[in-house]
Structure formats: structure tokens, C-alpha cells
Amino acid sequence: MLKFDRQGLIPTVIQDNTTGEVLMVAFMNEEALRLTRETGYTHFFSRSRNAIWRKGEQSGNVQEVRDILVNCEENSLLIRVIQHGEAACHEGYRSCYYRRLLPDNAYAARA
Amino acid sequence: MLKFDRQGLIPTVIQDNTTGEVLMVAFMNEEALRLTRETGYTHFFSRSRNAIWRKGEQSGNVQEVRDILVNCEENSLLIRVIQHGEAACHEGYRSCYYRRLLPDNAYAARA
Numbered sequence: 001m002l003k004f005d006r007q008g009l010i011p012t013v014i015q016d017n018t019t020g021e022v023l024m025v026a027f028m029n030e031e032a033l034r035l036t037r038e039t040g041y042t043h044f045f046s047r048s049r050n051a052i053w054r055k056g057e058q059s060g061n062v063q064e065v066r067d068i069l070v071n072c073e074e075n076s077l078l079i080r081v082i083q084h085g086e087a088a089c090h091e092g093y094r095s096c097y098y099r100r101l102l103p104d105n106a107y108a109a110r111a
Numbered sequence: 112m113l114k115f116d117r118q119g120l121i122p123t124v125i126q127d128n129t130t131g132e133v134l135m136v137a138f139m140n141e142e143a144l145r146l147t148r149e150t151g152y153t154h155f156f157s158r159s160r161n162a163i164w165r166k167g168e169q170s171g172n173v174q175e176v177r178d179i180l181v182n183c184e185e186n187s188l189l190i191r192v193i194q195h196g197e198a199a200c201h202e203g204y205r206s207c208y209y210r211r212l213l214p215d216n217a218y219a220a221r222a
Contacts, residue, residue, distance in 0.1 A: 001216070011122045013133055020131030022124055025187040037214065069208035070218055072200050076136040078208040089183050097180035097189040103148065105112070107181055 003075040004030065009045060010077055014088065017066040017080040023088035024096040026055075028077065040065050042079060061085030114186040115141065120156060121188055125199065128177040128191040134199035135207040137166075139188065151176050153190060172196030 004010050009027040016023055026044040028036065032052050035043040042055040042063040056062035063081035070077060089096040099107040115121050120138040127134055137155040139147065143163050146154040153166040153174040167173035174192035181188060200207040210218040 002212075011136055013124050013136060015133055022126055022133065022189050024182065025122055025124060025136075025189075068212040069221060070210045070212050071136065071207040072202045072204070072209070073207070076207075077212070078133050091183045093183070096182035096184070096187075098183070099181045101113075101179040101181050101188070110180060 001074065002033075002070065002077075003073070005075070007047075009047075010075065012044070012077040012079055014042065014063060015078060015080050016083055018082070021095055022097060023063075023081070023083060023094070033077075036065060036079070037068070042081060056084065059085060059087070059090070061087055063088070112185065113144075113181065113188075114184070116186070118158075120158075121186065123155070123188040123190055125153065125174060126189060126191050127194055127199075129193070132206055133208060134174075134192070134194060134205070144188075147176060147190070148179070153192060167195065170196060170198070170201070172198055174199070 008029045011025060012028050013025050014023045029045040032043040032045045043052055044055060046053055062084045065079060065081055067080040068077060087094055098110050100110050102108055119140045122136060123139050124136050125134045140156040143154040143156045154163055156163055173195045176190060176192055178191040179188060198205055209221050211221050213219055
């Protein structure tokens with residue numbers, strides 16, 4: 001049985017089903033997971049807004065679910081998706097991980 | 112600047128640098144991240160044991176860091192690694208995501 005944390009959330013990795021690129025990490029609660037499975041498109045729970053959101057509801061860059069995988073400890077998810085539109089990241093990048101962490105804690109653009 | 116959560120943790124995705132496979136998700140605190148960067152091998156913070164552990168310290172299946180990436184919101188990490196040994200998962204699987212979530216909340220082996 002899936003283990004949601006004390007806030008009722010489970011961390012979820014979103015991976016491009018075609019390229020294998022990791023696009024983002026977000027949190028789901030039970031309702032967001034239910035909506036994701038029912039609709040076939042990713043939904044998440046926003047901790048800052050305390051609300052469920054459908055990924056791409058503003059931008060149109062929705063994520064079509066291809067596979068939902070569970071880890072050994074049943075406390076995280078890996079969802080493989082078809083990413084619609086150009087970008088998964090609200091900053092306009094394909095992936096949210098567009099920067100590298102440098103030794104001095106600064107960032108550089110990903111090579 | 113990196114944003115650790117209220118418990119001082121940041122979720123970290125570990126990805127095989129060669130295959131792109133997502134191997135696991137774990138949490139780091141500042142000290143685990145510092146050790147990871149200093150040694151070049153992943154260290155995590157265990158919430159259940161309240162302690163830092165070096166991945167592979169028991170099994171020998173250590174993870175050699177190739178790249179540390181930061182997301183747009185600076186609240187998660189993606190670390191690309193060379194996975195030593197056969198398995199990243201303590202259950203003996205290459206990846207912790209060896210099961211698929213089924214519509215009835217049961218699991219099946221990943222295809």
C-alpha cells in the first residue's frame with residue numbers, strides 16, 4: 001500500500017517516456033493521484049497554494065501518462081509521460097533541471 | 112540558494128548516467144550533500160534512522176557522482192551517477208521502481 005507522508009504527500013518523479021530525461025519532481029496527494037489515473041494526465045498538489053493543479057492547465061504543456069511505477073518502499077512514484085508542448089518547466093526549459101550545482105553553491109547552465 | 116524543507120531535507124532523484132534509468136529517490140540534508148560533493152559518492156539522510164548513510168556502505172553498490180543538477184525552484188536535486196555493482200535497490204533490483212501501479216492499487220512487476 002502506498003505510503004503518503006505526514007502531510008499526505010508522496011514525491012513523484014516525472015520522466016520523459018521517449019528520451020528518459022527527468023523533467024520534474026512534484027508532490028501528489030491521494031486526490032491528485034486519483035485524478036491522474038482517472039484522466040490519464042498528471043495532477044499534483046501544490047504545497048504553496050494548498051491546492052491540486054493539473055500540469056499544463058495554464059501553458060497547455062500537459063503530460064500524458066504512459067506508466068506509473070512504485071519504489072521498493074512504496075513511498076515515491078515514477079511516472080513516465082508524453083510531454084506535450086515545448087517545456088515541462090514553467091521557466092520555458094524542457095526539463096526543470098537546466099542548471100548544474102557548482103562547488104561554491106552557485107549554479108551554471110547545464111551543458 | 113538551495114531550499115531545504117522544514118525538516119532540513121531536499122528530495123534527490125538518482126539517475127543512471129549511462130542509461131538514463133531512474134534508480135531511486137532519497138532525501139539529503141545539508142551534511143549529506145556536503146559529504147556527497149566532497150567524496151564524489153552519494154550520501155543520504157535516513158528519516159527512519161535519523162542518520163546519514165553512504166549509499167552502498169553495506170552492499171558495496173556505491174554511486175559515483177557524475178553531475179548534480181538543480182531544479183527551477185531550487186527545492187530538489189537530480190544526481191547522475193555511475194552505479195557500481197548490480198543493484199541500486201536493496202531488494203536486489205537495478206532500480207527501486209521495479210513495480211507498476213495497477214488500477215486497483217495492487218502492483219505488478221515492471222514489464
